Amino acid sequence: MSAYVIGLIDVHDPEGYPTYSQQVPATLEPYGGQFLVRGGQPEALEGEAPGRVVVIAFPSAEQARAWYESEGYKRIRPLRQQMATGQLVLVRGVDTPS
Structure with missing residues (x-):
């Protein structure tokens, strides 16, 4: 079942943020991760919108977790944590009939 990391x-x-963001795509490739949303200027329909919203699709929750815990991402994660704050969540997708 597909899974998504939402930031x-x-x-x-x-x-400084591009120092981090430009390195992320290479860390996703080995885990089948692909950006679905990657950008600023989100529009709040309820509550307050963050500055950026990121949605990354993975083939499974296991692959998403493996990416997050990978040496490649661990190496650059502190850059994001120094330059930005926010939440990252892992959610499972919905199985749809074929």
């Missing part, structure tokens, strides 16, 4: 991110260092 609600507030960037505090917009000049």
Whole structure:
């Protein structure tokens, strides 16, 4: 079953943030991860919108978790944590009939 990592991110260092964000795609490849949403200017329909919303699709929750815990992502994760705050959540997708 597919799974998604959803990030609600507030960037505090917009000049430095690309140092992190440009390295993420290479860490996703081995785990089948693909960006579905990657950007700023979200529109709040209820509550307050974060500065950025990120949605990454994975073939399974196990692969999503393996990516998050991988050496490649562990190496760059502190960059995000230094330049931004927010939440990352892992959610499972819905099985749809074929």
